[in-house]
Amino acid sequence: MIIKKVFNNNVVLVVDSQGIESILMGKGIGFQKFPKDAIDESLIEKRFDFNSGDGNIGKFSELFSHIPEEDIRLADEIIQFAESELQQKLNQNVLATLSDHISYMLQRAKDDAFLKSPLQWEIQQLYPKEYQVSLQALKIIQEKTGISFLKSEAASIALHFVNAQVESDGMEETVLCTDIIGKILDIMFYHYQIEIEKDSFNYTRFITHLRYFVKRQMAGNVMETDNVLLDTVKVKYDNDYACALRIKDFLKEKYRWIVSSDEMLYLTLHIHRVTSRTLS
Known part of the structure; x- marks a missing residue:
């Protein structure tokens, strides 16, 4: 070489x-x-x-040219820890984004500028594993630099891990996706007046479905078919379908998204699955 x-x-x-x-x-x-x-x-x-x-070579070249090497090594250590805890290989681009984030965190700390993510609650609820790993990341940063950060900083770090696990157009898309999913969960809470069990496998599967459902909508991948099964589901799970309709109306009003019959079918079934255990 x-x-x-x-x-x-x-x-x-x-x-x-x-x-x-x-x-x-x-x-x-x-x-x-x-x-x-x-x-x-x-x-x-x-x-x-x-x-x-x-094009990623340019990102890394800029990274190594402007960010202190110790910050990059710190980010790399945290990424290795995250991959071990999450049991998943992260996209290598996360080194660039997380190094930049950590470097900026350390600069802000010198000015006593500690930030709180506006999506902290949503991130804790939607990505509990990533959030817990990020809390440990703050401890690693403290051990290496002597600087202690508020727990609220963990939410922003968690989004880097989320973004590195799925195909994404970037952090902006991940933040928007997280915000929308949080609003969908709010609609479900007010519809059922219950707190969904977040430790269940059904909840994890439901969040995964929502994540890809939202990504499809954001990408404009709308496919409308004549889904006969939806007519049966409407009757059998009428309350769950009513909740799905609320979500559909919200997305249409807020984002002008069209939710197809296929999407409504799977959304209703997932809603039923994740709420039936809590309601029973």
């Missing part, structure tokens, strides 16, 4: 014989090195590969 760019003593951009570009991290890997020099592969600690023409 040949060096294309040296970011600092410990981070370099290289290219291999097939033209694949990679960013390498390792102690001293870039020390006294220049473009076109060969790399000592024994010094590689972390490697990020990019496909030809992948």
Whole structure:
């Protein structure tokens, strides 16, 4: 592998014989090195590969050029911890977004500017595992930097983990999706006047359904079919269908979304499944 760019003593951009570009991290890997020099592969600690023409190489190049290396390593440690706890491999782009977030958090801390996410309640309710991991992330940050953060900061970190687990157009989409799901749950609460059991498997499955339901709506993937089964479900689960209608009317009024018969069918069935245990 040949060096294309040296970011600092410990981070370099290289290219291999097939033209694949990679960013390498390792102690001293870039020390006294220049473009076109060969790399000592024994010094590689972390490697990020990019496909030809992948725009993400630019994100990482900017990341390593402007964010302190210790913040990047801290983010990487937290990501490894999160992958272990969540038992899921996260999209490698999370290193760029989380490093930037942590670096900004530490800068704000110097000015005593601690922020509270407006979606903290929704994030705690919708993504409890990610939120708990993020609380542990705050402890890791405190151990490494000596800076203590409010628990409210964990909500923003949790969104990075959520965003890195699903195909997404970015953090803005994840935030909007979280806000909409929170409003849907509010409609269900007022309809049934109950608190849904959030530790159940049905709840986890329901949130997953809502997440992809909202993403389909945001992408404009609306398919209207003549679904005969919906007529049966309307009668059998009339109260659940009435709740689904409330959600449909809200989405149409607020976002001008059209909820198809297929979507209404599955939404009604999922609502029934997640509320029937609580109501029984």
